[in-house]
Amino acid sequence: MKLNRIEIEHPFILAPMAGITNSPFRRLLREYGSSVMISELVSANGIEYASDRTFDLLKFHESERPLGLQIFGEDEENLVKACQFVEKQGANFVDLNLGCPVPKVVKKGAGSAMCRNPLALGKILDAMVKSVKIPVTIKIRTGWDANTRNAVEIVRMAADVGVNWVAIHGRTRAQGYSGDADWDFIGEVKAKSPLPIIGNGDVCTPEQAVERYRTYGVDAVMIGRGALRNPFLFEQSVALLNGTTSAPVTAERFLELFAKQRRYLSETFNEKGALLHARKFLAWYSSGYPGSADFRKKVFHIPTEQELWDTSDAFFSVALRSRDMSYLSEPFLMGGHG
Numbered sequence: 001m002k003l004n005r006i007e008i009e010h011p012f013i014l015a016p017m018a019g020i021t022n023s024p025f026r027r028l029l030r031e032y033g034s035s036v037m038i039s040e041l042v043s044a045n046g047i048e049y050a051s052d053r054t055f056d057l058l059k060f061h062e063s064e065r066p067l068g069l070q071i072f073g074e075d076e077e078n079l080v081k082a083c084q085f086v087e088k089q090g091a092n093f094v095d096l097n098l099g100c101p102v103p104k105v106v107k108k109g110a111g112s113a114m115c116r117n118p119l120a121l122g123k124i125l126d127a128m129v130k131s132v133k134i135p136v137t138i139k140i141r142t143g144w145d146a147n148t149r150n151a152v153e154i155v156r157m158a159a160d161v162g163v164n165w166v167a168i169h170g171r172t173r174a175q176g177y178s179g180d181a182d183w184d185f186i187g188e189v190k191a192k193s194p195l196p197i198i199g200n201g202d203v204c205t206p207e208q209a210v211e212r213y214r215t216y217g218v219d220a221v222m223i224g225r226g227a228l229r230n231p232f233l234f235e236q237s238v239a240l241l242n243g244t245t246s247a248p249v250t251a252e253r254f255l256e257l258f259a260k261q262r263r264y265l266s267e268t269f270n271e272k273g274a275l276l277h278a279r280k281f282l283a284w285y286s287s288g289y290p291g292s293a294d295f296r297k298k299v300f301h302i303p304t305e306q307e308l309w310d311t312s313d314a315f316f317s318v319a320l321r322s323r324d325m326s327y328l329s330e331p332f333l334m335g336g337h338g
């Protein structure tokens, strides 16, 4: 299927998440089914000032394609330069973060604050689109607060200046991560939109992913936190959509996924960095399994990578035999950059 100029295999997409959707995790989940990859947000000002940390965030592996690098900022000149840098890096598209609710970002006028002034934003987006050949996409929230849900206006303006698609997290900036994502509202925006719309928010199961896709007429469904508790969510959603069955998640398949993640982490980070990332992911993956609370406590004190993976292999080999699926709907990670 084609979402404007970007071709994707199916409509289920991993959401960008700072500190999470780094290159090793994107490689992993591209392999396990997400049809597109988008990096975490990267500062356009940081690119301009050439910080090493920023450049590290912009590295990617060929197997992640189609891949977009997400930028944020408030300064037109730096955003244009960042688009050109992303293009030079070889990404397939550049995504602008217009949903970040974090005070430090919003105070400068970046992230979700940019949607408060559609006219000024339109001028910046126009300059960004004109500055590169690759498509420019945006990710927004429904609006600033309950009284100013201007997503329809933003989408129309984005269409006028040639943006490729709009991803919408179904909450206002004022909501942060509280309340539920408003899929009825996302459906209304889609019905009035000349552009492909990607709906996002609170999708945790394959049933929800397919239901949101079919009910709200969106062009694709973006899944963030749900994929951290179930990295098989994309292949399961595709199978459900197509009326086929996905392979059961056996201990062997889970351990195979870990082994790949371990390899990708160690190819990207030094031992300490790989260990820090591995602990986080293992803690998320373990939720809902018998003994997971003890496992999580243990994981954060294990000093070496080898010991960590050995402990995890032992835990999951047994734990995977029974899982309480109600854990999937428990809220977690109630904060982020979009």
Ligand SMILES: Cc1cc2nc3c(=O)[nH]c(=O)nc-3n(C[C@H](O)[C@H](O)[C@H](O)COP(=O)(O)O)c2cc1C
Pocket (backbone or CB within 6 Å): 015, 016, 017, 018, 019, 020, 039, 040, 041, 070, 097, 099, 100, 139, 169, 200, 201, 202, 203, 222, 223, 224, 225, 226, 333, 334, 335, 336, 337, 338
């Ligand atoms: C820890 C965390 C970090 C996030 N970082 C980003 C980011 O860098 N860029 C962005 O556009 N959205 C970011 N988000 C927002 C997600 O992309 C998504 O819109 C939000 O989590 C709702 O989707 P979900 O309910 O499927 O998780 C982040 C969310 C979380 C939880």
